[in-house]
Amino acid sequence: MTVALLGVMAMQYFFIRQSYVLKAQLFDESVKAALNAVAAKAEKREVMQLADAQRKNKEKLEREQRRLEQQLRIKTEIEHLRERQAQQYAAFKRQEEALIAQYDIVLPIESNEFYETYLNDSRYKDLVKVNFQTNATVNGVFQRNENLISLYAIQQVPLLKAKDDSMRYFIPVGPVAYNAEILNYAIKTLPPRQDLKLKNEILRKERQLQLLEATTLMDTIAILSGKNPQLVEDFAAEIELYKRPLSQRIDVGYIKSELEKELLSRDINAAFNLEIKDKHTTLYTFANLSGEAPSPENLYTTELFRADNESSSGRLSVYFPNKTNMLMGNMTVMLFSSAALLLVLIGCFAYTIFTILRQKKISEMKTDFINNMTHEFKTPVATIMIASESLRDPEIASDQTRAARLANIIYDENVRLGDHIERVLNIARLEKGNLKLERRDVDINDLAQAVVDSMELQLLKNGANVHMQLDAEHAIVVGDELHLSNVLFNLIDNAIKYSPENPAITIKTKNANGHIHITVADKGIGMNRDQLSKIFDQFYRIPTGNRHDVKGFGLGLSYVSDIVKRFGGKVQVKSEKDKGTAFEIMLPCKG
Structure with a gap:
């Protein structure tokens, strides 16, 4: 199995390595194709720019001519609007002068x-006053000077919105003297001083003119006349396009953008470093990742502007610092599948070894179990045989006292043998799920006391000291009294078996979180951590060193754990080597 597993691993490694080499070759071809495509696009773009520049010069002349015509048209419209504005203002001044001439x-x-x-609001007319200056009258007669008199309000109130933009005049009626109260007055209305719509239209036209006057009128005339020296120089430079230096011919942003597009079109989405060189110097460097020196297998180069009459004008290079990681990332599914397959194989291999060892261990444990069971059955059978042979003796049979004692021995050993058989059968029923459990109200305090009472002879025989602390106030649980009594019997029996002379056993009950906690503790030989993890396994028995008087099948604690779990409880154990062990059973109390 090991050789087969190593062979599969070697084959997987070879397959993955070959796949990586193939993907690296495809990657190299794709990057070179992308670089060549970008170089061809850059050269084609330069030619197209030359033709486009010539076309744009012609369009620029036509555009400048149209702009000049539009400027002249807007200026003419502004002049006409200003004339209308001046005429309206002159008409207003004539009406105002006539009004002034009519009244003092x-x-x-x-x-x-x-x-x-x-x-205009009758509520506030009384708040208006006229303010005269001291020099407004001469000998009590008002002098015609509007700057010496003004209107004001003696109390501030919220102003009302104006209904129109007409011009209004305040005209006192009757004689006017200094400090005399004006009781009568008239209001005269004239058209507005200026037309707001006309004013806004002039402002709008002026803004249009400002936008069109990006260049001065003289510059526009110079362009149209063909005497702009900069325009002539630009055109000549475009004619000599191929003789310009590479730094002026290359558009780095365009190169970078097109390279990213070409790589993406070939399913290459990886960070790269970009470099553009001419014959002698490096013109541009773009480092998307670390600026470390590129390795030859990760560097790709192509020539720029190959159609020039002379040798190539420059080189375009691209470098992928994380090429290996990217290729491995593209093989994620393959790597994951291979790893999963290897894990399954290793798991099967490990499980097989584990099963073999476990079966070997179980076989050893079952052999020990059969030996123990044979010994446990042999003792009562031998006792029964001896007692039966004794009863066959006529002399002993005639002695009623001795015959009765022998009959009692036969009965007790039969009961003991039946208990052993029942215990084994109960474990078998538990494994098959055929064990029928009753669910009745059981008082744990009474049950614990009854179990201790039933074991009184066994406890006295071993010199055991039992301390009872039955403190649980709610001791009723729903369970099977027989099997729960067997649980307590097994725990107390183990406390006796694995304790030195005169065992000290403590049995406690208490309530916590709706459960009853039953603790059976001793001060026996205890267990280490490895033994604690195995005590609930079937057939497992704690080794007792040189002691050979500990009887049992290794089924008691397995039985305890299974019965407690079936009634919704759990078992916990705490133990220290040579200090004792405490089993704690938690069962839910009845609603």
């Missing part, structure tokens, strides 16, 4: 909100 005092109301609030 004409005060313009600059704020239409003031008019709507204090003069």
Whole structure:
């Protein structure tokens, strides 16, 4: 099995290695094809740029001419709008002068909100006052000077929104003197000083003109006349395109973008370092990962602008620092499948070895069990045989006292033999699931006391001291009284077997978290950690060194664990070598 497993592992390694080499070859071909495609695109793009530049020069001249025409048209429209604006303002001034000539005092109301609030609303008319300066009158007669008189409100109130943009004037009615209260007045209304729509239209046209005037008018005229020296130089440079240095011919952003597209189209999505060189110097370096020196197997190079009359103008190189990781990543499914297969094979191999060793161990344990069982059965059978032969003696049979004692011995040994057989049968029923359990109310405190009472002779024979602490207030559980009594019997019996002379046994009960805890503790030989992990296995018996008086089949604790689990409980054990052992059973109390 080991040779076969190693052979499979070797075959898997060879297969994975060959697959890696094949993927590396395909990767190299794909990267070289991508580099050649990018170099061809860059060369084609340069030729297309030359043709496009010539076309754009013609379009630029036409575009400049159209822009100049549009500028002239907008300027003409602005002039016409300003003339209309001037005419409207002149008409307004004529009406205002006529109004001033008609009345002695004409005060313009600059704020239409003031008019709507204090003069047009009857609630606030009394709040309006006229302010005269001291030099506004001469000999008590008002002088015509609007700068010497003004309107104001003696109390501030929220201003009302203006209904229109008309110009309004405050005109006192009657004689006006300094400090005299103006009781009567008139309001005259004239059209607005300027048309707001017309003003906004002029501003909009001016903004359009500013946007069009990106270049000055003189520059536009120079371009149209063909005398712009920069334009002539650009055109000449485009004609001599192939004679420019590589740094001016190459577009690094375009190269990088196209290389990424070409690699992605070939299912290569990996970080790379990029380098562009001319004949003597490095023009551009892009490090997507570590800038370490590239190894030859991870570096790929192609020439740029191969169609030049002279030798190639430059080289484009790309380097993949994590090429190995990327190729291994592409083989994830294969590696995972191979690893899974190997794990299955190793698992089967390990399981087979484990099963063989376990079966060997079980075989040894069953052999010990058969030996123990033979010994346990042999003793009562031999006792019964001796007692039976004694009863066949007429002299002994005639003695009623001796015959009765021998009959009692035969009965006790039969009971003992029946108990051994029942214990083995119960374990067999548990394994097959055929054991029928009753579910009745059982008082654990009473049960523990009854089991101790039934073992009184055995306890006295071994000089055992039993300390009872039955403190559980709720001791009723749902279970089978017979099997639960057997559980306690087995635990107490083990405490007697694995204790030195005069065993000290403690039996406790208490309530916690809706359960009853039953503890059977002794101060016997105890167990180590390895023994603790095996005590609930069938046929396992704790070795007792030079002691040979410990009887049993190794089935008691397995029986205890199974019965407790069937009633929804669990068993815990704590033990120290040469200090004793404590078994704790937790069973759910009745609702």
